[in-house]
Amino acid sequence: MSGMTKENVSRVIEFLVENKKRGGDVSLTDVMQLAEVMSGSMHDFLSTVQPAVTEELRSIAREITRMKEEISQLRAKDMTGSKIPEAGRELDAIVEATEEATNTIMEAAEEIMCADTSDPLAYQDLVSAKMIGIFEACTFQDITGQRISKVVKTLNYIDERVSSFIEQLRIPEGFELDLPETEAERRERELILHGPQHAGEGVSQTDVDDLLKDAQADIDKLFD
């Protein structure tokens, strides 16, 4: 205790020596006296430490205020209450539009496939009408493109805010905790569910054919 003076230490030693001479019996008065001696000896120490402690507490308070501002700028309620549900609705609409267009195109193709070709003029009229139907159905691409742009905009909005928040938190590298594997993650791992790959990332049909030809050799390599 760097702030404790020699005089204070001597007072505590004197008290302990006096107490020992009395055979070690400790009364409530003795305890009070010791407390008085100790608090007196601590006074000088605390008087030097207090400004530093106060400054530290002020610094913590400032940090809490700054974090509160950051949290409010995160606009979490806006994200969960508006932006994310809206993006979900856009994606549902995309699925619906592509499904509707696919059905229209497939129905047209099926009708052409099953059409009676014995009357060439009637067949030509049917094919022309169905082709126009196919072109019309393809207009879904424009609308879904716009919807996808809105979803991308939302993702960028979330990315910006979360990135800024993480930056303000000043999280050191490698701080992230390992989360326990969820049931869905376990299923994906065990059943090898990766989903579609981007162009150039997965194997091509030619690669698959080669793999199947030499599958046993590749399996053996895994155990080398």
Place this chain on the structure above:
Amino acid sequence: MALDLQMPVLVVDDYKTMIRIIRNLLKQLGFEDIDDAADGTEALEKMKQRRYGLVISDWNMEPMTGYELLKQVRADGSLSKTPFIMVTAESKTENVIAAKKAGVNNYIVKPFNAQTLKGKIEAVFSD
């Protein structure tokens, strides 16, 4: 085993449009008896009630995936010889190797064309 266009074919996919596409392609190839199931569980039930000459299955389905279906088919004495083609967007090397280890007869990566489907079916029955 010879390719018989009269044999019943089971198409397994949770995406109705894909079932419709494969069904139409199979019809173009001359197959007439085409059945479908929405996942591995339904497919397995149908396979226990009817003898199919070929199964064409997606991988990623719930509750039972095509990979699990393949393993169960190969483990079942009465179904184990059924030709099985995987048609899937799962295109990682480990998927192909796992499917081969489980006993798949051929593997088609989505998106695919009619020529690929035809070629793989013919390859299965020419082996």
